[in-house]
Amino acid sequence: MNTARRGRIVIVRFVVCLAAASFGMAASATVVGDLKTGSAGTMILTLGSISFGSDPSSAPPGPPWNAEVANGTALTFTGGPLAITEGISVFGPLTFGTTPLPVNTYLQFAAHPNLVYSLTAFGPGSPNTNCATAATVGASCSIFAGSPFLLTKSADGTAITFTVFGKASDTGVAGLALGSNYEGAFVGPVANQSPVQIQLFFCPSGTCMAADFSSGKSLTSSQAADFVASGPTDTPTGTPTSTPTDTPTVTPTETPTTTPTVTPTNTRVPQGGACTDTAQCVTGLRCVNGVCVAVNAPTPPVSRLGLLIGLGALITIAAASLRRFAGRAD
Secondary structure (H helix, E strand, O other): OOHHHHHHHHHHHHHHHHHHHHHHHHHHOOOEEEEEEEOOOOEEEEOOEEEEOOOOOOEOOOOOOOEEEOOOOEEEOOOOOOOOOEEEEEOOOEEOOOOOOOEEEEEEEOOOOOOEEEEOEEOOOOOOOOHHHOOOOOOEEOOOOOOOEEEEEEOOEEEEEEEEEEEEEOOOHHHHHHOEEEEEEEEEEEEOOOHHHHHHHHOOOOOOOHHHHOOOOOEEEOOEEEEEEEOOOOOOOOOOOOOOOOOOEEEEOOOOOOOEEEEOOOOOEOOOOEOOOHHHEOOOEEEEOOEEEEOOOOOOOOOHHHHHHHHHHHHHHHHHHHHHHHHHHO
């Protein structure tokens, strides 16, 4: 085999392998959109852990299913869509500082075994540990420094938020490395209890001591969650992207001082406030389980267009190399 022919074979093989790898990367992150969950079960919190009780209303009922797909889900993936009330298994108990991360099977689905969400990080809570200051709607605190639970004063009590991050794959655990990024949050409403009352329930002195962590105290609430996954070129569907179209109007009053009065319109609901739709919340917040909470969209990975442009450039270089080899052969 002459040198020119060997060169052509090497270049063609290189381009074919690169193309396969590039398209594989672009196609692997196909889980995109908004997964909303609920449960007829419970969320159980301690100072150092979170777990979930079985969901008797999921399809099939738990255990092991302790959550279910809820209305409003708009998730696209290979093998989808999900059915409302489809059972979801949420990993637990998750013990902070003890359970190793990542948890590759954080979310698993009863009828879609290839769809899996991992857990790579969680929290943080609030830097404010003086929960007595979280006395107005929307004000937040955490029970102790470093706690991943965010306690936000709501109109009728407290909303406890647990934020999670990770990867989503529709090809099983093996596809997580190249899977979509997601960010989500569990929210548990606690009626008729303020953040400081919850803090004092766990830590009666107001400062959490070693004995408080080993006391075995737990708090149980209902729960709902929202997980937003982004693919290579997609913005998460659950991320509020609209901005208010109503502009405050300035109406001058006919008084000797001619002082203008500003009439604001379209007031958005702050964090911890009651809501029925994300559009009612302040930009950057999401309506989860009737409460406006902060859930930011993950940064999308490299786009499919960028991969294709790079691939085109490599093919052009390969073609030029083939012409040089052909010229040498002649």
